[in-house]
Amino acid sequence: MKIVFANSAWVSAAERLILHGGSWQSVRLRVRYGLIIHPRAGPVLIDTGYTPQATRGTDRGTALRLYGAILKPQLNAAEQPLPVLARFGLTPQDVRTVIVTHFHADHISGLSQFANARFIASDAAWSRLKARTAWQNLRHGVFAELFPTDFETRLDGLSSKARIAPRGAIPGGADLFGDGSVVAVDLPGHADGQFGLLFAGMERPLLYAVDVQWLLAALVQRRTPGFPASLLAEDFTAIEPTSEVLRRFLADGGEVMFCHDPEPKSYDLDGESV
Template sequence: MKPVFANSAFVTVPERLFLCGGTWRRVPLKVRYGVFRHPAAGPVLIDTGYGPSVTRGPRGLALRLYNAILGPDLVAAGQPEAVLQRLGLKPGDVGTIIVTHFHADHVAGLHLFPKARIVAKADVLRKILKQPAHKNLHQGIFRDLLPVDLASRVDDVDGVGLREAPLGLGGGHDLFGDGSVLAIDLPGHAEGHFGLCFANLPTPLLYAVDAQWCAEALEEGRRPGFPASLIADDPQALAESTRRVLAFRQAGGEVLLCHDPAESRYDLAAEAP
C-alpha cells in the first residue's frame, strides 16, 4: 500500500527562511497532501492542502490577511477533486481523512468531504474550538476552515493502540490495526503535530509533514533559526522531533516532508498523462 502525494499550491519564500545557511533566492515550496487506498478503509486522504477557501470568497479578515502575506499560488490540477478524479475517485469515496495538524494549509479542503471520518488529535481540536480566535490566529489556525461538525466526526489518534515502528523510530499509533500506517508523534511545529510511517513498504517511509520544510534542514547545523523558530509551537520539542526523523533516515528509512521543493518518487506527476 503505497501513498501518492499531490501538490495543492506553491508558496514562494527565501531559502534562508527554511534552511540555515541558505541564500536569499526565493524558492517555490510545495504544499503536499497524500492519498492512499487501504484494503479495508478504502480511499484515505492525508490532509487536504491549500484550496480556494483560503484565497477566495467570503473569509474572515484574519484569513484574508494571512492569504495576502503568504500568497499561495494554487495548482488547479493539484486540488483534491482533480486529483481524485485522476485516480478514478470522487470526494464521496473518501471515507477517512488523517489530519496531521490544524494549520490552514492542511485543512483548507475539509469542507469538500462532509461525510468523511477525521483521524486527528481530539484534545487539540477541543482546545482550538474553545479558545479565543486571537490565540488560534497566533498559532496559524483559522476556525473558518474547520467544518462546524468536525468534532463529531473525529476519531482520536491517541485512542488507537501503539505498535513499534521500524528502524528504531519508536512507537506509533496503529491507525488501521494492521501495522501498515503508524501515526508518529512529532511535536514542536504545532500542538499535536504527527507524521505517518508506512511501515510495510520495502523501504519504510516516514511522511514527517512539517517537522522541517526541506530535507537538508533535517541535518544538524542546517535547521533554520529565527524567524522559523518564532513560528514553532515549541522549539525544543521541534529540535527533538527533527532528531527523531533524521535518525530514521540515517537508519535507512525514507523521509518525505510536506513542503520540500525537491521532487519525490511519491509525487504525482504535475500534469495528467
C-alpha cells in the same frame, strides 16, 4: 496499498527563512497532501493542502484574508483534491477518511469538500483549540472558519487508537487502521498535535514528517532555521529532538518526506503514472 502525494499549491520564501545560513534567493515550495488507497479503509486523504476555501472563500475572516495576501499561495489546479481523485476514478463521496496531521490552513482548507469522511486527528490538540480564544488560535495559526461545522462529531481521535511500540530506529505511535500499515507518529515542535505517518511495510520504510522541517537539507545538514522562522513554531525547542528521531530513521535506511520540500520524490503524483 498505494500512496501518492499531490502538490496543491506553490508558496515562495527566501531560502534563509527555511534553511539556516541560506541566501535571500526565493525558493518555490510545494504544499503536499496525500492519497492512500488502503485495502480495507479505501481511499484515504492525508490533509487537503491549499484549496480555494483558503484563498478565495467568501467566508474568510480578515485574518485569513491577510494570511493569504502575505503568503500568496499559487493554487495548482491540476492537483487539487477533486481532479486528483478523478484521476483514480474517485469522487469526494468515496473518501470516508481524512487524516489531519495538524490544524494549519494549508492542511485543512479543503475539509468541507468531504461530507462523508471521518477525520482522524489529535483529539488532545482539538480540546486545547476549543479552550482557547479566537485570538489565541490565530496566534497558533488556526483559522476556525476552515473547519466544517460538524468537525467534532466526525472526529476519530488518536487517543482511541491502539499503540505500536518503537522498534530500534522505527518510531512507534497510533495504529490508525488496526493492521500496522499506517502509524501516526508524534512529531512535536511545529504545531500543536502535529503527527507524521509511518508506512513501515513499504520496501523502504517511509515516514511522512509533514512540517518538522521545510527542506530535507535542513534536516540532514542540521540547518534548522532560527529567528524569525522560530516565531512560527508551536515549541521551537522540540524541533531539534524531533529532527534527531528523523535522522536516526534515515540512518537506519528509512525515507523521510516533508510537505514543503520542493525536490520531487518518487511518491509525488507529478512523477507517477496512474
